[in-house]
């Protein structure tokens with residue numbers, strides 16, 4: 493017997509994603525008021541590699557006004573299971589002290605990665621630190637994390653596409669799909 497390819501079922505189409513991300517960009521800018529000289533606030537977007545790269549690219553273009561882009565690399569997953577063992581594999585290039593930072597994550601699952609990253613970044617003295625998660629799986633949470641902006645809340649399914657992988661594949665799928673469902 494030939495091995496069967498994994499089954500994918502669409503959860504969010506590219507058009508639905510685009511609408512939501514456009515709205516998020518405006519929601520985000522609205523929470524960063526101009527400074528005392530009426531200059532728009534510069535927001536430092538910190539994308540968590542690799543999963544957030546597609547969301548980050550779209551979100552950055554949906555936020556009006558000045559944004560900077562930084563990347564953090566972390567690893568914590570083997571296949572579809574969280575190891576809970578978060579490790580920074582690529583650190584920020586910039587000193588974020590005094591900056592308004594927005595951590596951009598693909599998905600909040602157990603919350604372990606975001607909890608770890610929030611602590612690791614807070615000690616560097618940013619002016620503010622908020623979190624934007626494209627997807628949220630609240631039923632899987634092990635540690636509570638504050639998500640300031642959420643794209644979509646989803647049930648407990650393993651999803652791929654729009655930057656999210658399964659064993660490094662499917663990141664280039666333009667939709668979000670549930671893996672393993674017909």
Ligand code: 5GP
Pocket residue numbers: 543568569574597598599600601602603604605606649650651652656657658
């Ligand atoms: P957490 O530390 O919250 O358990 O997991 C965060 C990371 O696990 C995410 O950034 C993402 O890389 C990965 N992850 C969690 N759930 C999923 C999922 O449904 N699909 C994929 N592809 N990755 C997931």
